[in-house]
Amino acid sequence: MGESVAEATIIKWLKKEGDTVEADESVLEIATDKVDSEVPSPVSGKILKLMFAEGETVQVGKVICLIGEESIVHSPQSIVHSPQTTVSSQQSTEIAAPKPLTVDRGLLTANRSQSSRFYSPLVRNIAGKEKISLEELDSIPGTGKEGRVTKNDILAYLPDRKKSTVGSQQSTVNGPQSAVHSPQSAEVITPKPLTVDRGQLTVDRGQLTFPGDEIIEMDRMRKLIAEHMVMSKHTSPHVTSYVEADVTNIVMWRNKMKDEFEKREGEKLTFTPIFIEAIARAIKDFPMVNVSVDGTKIIIRKNINIGMATALPGGNLIVPVIKNADRMNLYGLTKSVNDLAARARNNKLLPDEIQGGTYTITNVGTFGNVMGTPIINQPQVAIMAVGAIRKKPAVIETEFGDTIGIRHKMFLSHAYDHRVVDGALGGSFVRRVADYLEQFDMNRTI
Secondary structure (H helix, E strand, O other): OOOOOOEEEEEEEOOOOOOEEOOOOEEEEEEOOOOEEEEEOOOOEEEEEEOOOOOOEEEOOOEEEEEEOOOEEEOOOOEEEOHHHOOOOOOOOOOOOOEEEEOOOHHHOOOOOOOOOOOOHHHHHHHHHOOOOHHHHHOOOOOOHHHOOOHHHHHHHHHHHHHHHHHHHHHHHHOOOOOEEOOOOOOEEOOOOOOOOOHHHOOOOOOOOOOOOOOOOOOHHHHHHHHHHHHHHHHOOEEEEEEEEEOHHHHHHHHHHHHHHHHHHOOOOOOHHHHHHHHHHHHHHOHHHOEEEEOOEEEEOOOOOEEEOEEOOOOOEEOOEEOOHHHOOHHHHHHHHHHHHHHHHOOOOOHHHHOOOOEEEEEHHHHOOOOOOOOOOOOOOEEEEEOOOEEEEEEEEEOOEEEEEEEEEEEEEEEEEOOOOOHHHHHHHHHHHHHHHHOOOOOOOO
16 A cells, blocks of 8 residues: 555445455555555455445554355454354364455554554654644544544644644743732732734634635545645745756657657657656755755655646546656656656556655646646755747857747756755756756767
């Protein structure tokens, strides 16, 4: 399931109780906060018991289905044999116990020795950053299954917690020392608290719906994207730097190579692998954009794993990751980009293929946009948006003087976390990416 996955939601059972199943045949579809996927059966046999219903969220490691011989029926307390196959104690015949179908928990087993309540790794991580003790965590009401605390629960709790902390500190200051006695009188003068009047700052949401409006529920992926985007803005102070790059050499080279490449490889040659190659080279020059933040510590990533935001047919997006992009040549990057993009659109990505990214690129030019202000894909600290390539009149410097010509230009938008990436670094990085694009060798082969 991948190291960061702690639970999954059962979308659909592909088999029902009583059905037979072959080894490696898909039994159900599950959804995680990373990707949807099918779970195959590890053995051949009969579906004896489905332990959870569709729509239920299950912790990694739980038994979700029992598969075994037809003569075995499962009950919560024991394995009960039908009268036709009951074996006496004198007989030596064995009846095989059903094999449970489980989702391997791997490295994700949560330490529950100090609490009877389950907390996902994400909730524990947030609690650690906010210095919330286990006792305080246990006191937070949960809206998840069986009262489980979700990410939304703990994020909603934080503002009230900070207010109460400030209030208790103010109470302490204004308590023992607030009674001031005048030498002439026993009258106690109570200090007047200094407050900020919200006045007109309160935003009235007013009426949200009007006649004729249609109300639809967000799907699961849209909810996850919304939560992730709000969390990113809450976590990182975003700053964006812009550079316009002349990519005429790249456009002319691609026009020359794309037909031959498609005929030879059976797939398209796009601009994306060229952009990824330039970003990977620039990261080698400026490794401090390839980092993550843990409290007051900076984690410098050894690997350069480039995520590429990919639009899905349903309107959502997903970010498959090209691992060790700096170790690939342009041909390898092209094959990886095409493979991941195709499988993303067909919902065939594996969980491991959408995690571990250290930097992300998003192509807003696909939708005809000239530039964008992307939101950082946490826990990364930077993301680049590439805009549409457009023909523009430009001043061209030659040995015979300046002249006007038609050039292919595009904007690069580099958004970065100002906690650890200052303007000089963020601006220099995007300028270096543009330099690599402008210096593209038109005589390259692929």
